Amino acid sequence: EVQLVQSGAEVKKPGESLKISCKGSGYSFTSYWIGWVRQMPGKGLEWMGIIYPGDSDTRYSPSFQGQVTISADKSISTAYLQWSSLKASDTAMYYCARRINYYDSSLGPINWFDPWGQGTLVTVSS
């Protein structure tokens, strides 16, 4: 069974750093991109960025470029999302998800996310 298991909930103060994790199992971790998605309280899903654990190639949504860092350690099948200085506005649920993708000659790149991790709740409050 393909599974993504995320690290537990975090409570931090503004200005602190944080690194949350997402461990994959049941598939070849280095062969699929892993994406991170933010969900602020009561709001929708926002794509943050993706990483290919095979070579650590990373892409960021323009909205999150420079705000977070995505990394991976393929030796332990784990992807990370980190902040160097948290803000109250970073309070949200964060999900990781495996990206399935292929190239279609007519439609171009095809991709979607499945499955998702259970989510990590990050609360930033003074």
Place this chain on the structure above:
Amino acid sequence: SYELTQPPSVSVSPGQTARITCSGDALPKKYAYWYQQKSGQAPVLVIYEDSKRPSGIPERFSGSSSGTMATLTISGAQVEDEADYYCYSTDSSGNHFFGGGTKLTVL
């Protein structure tokens, strides 16, 4: 920036058919995907590539797409289908976008 537009809410009685729409300029050339998110849970894929149903998803869930609009249909909606539903697609460069979400109420 590319946008996928969904209605904020849809309400049906149990046993009725619920239809949730998603509009986007790139949908004529890109697949639509649908995720179900029940309260306090992670999203779950219910439709991929416009109309395909993953293993384990009930047959009452179906999808279609025509022009710039994709539709998720739940035939004979049940109380347990009450959730937020998000469409997902990509733009011509393969960038990722979610719709704003639709809250489905079944009562």
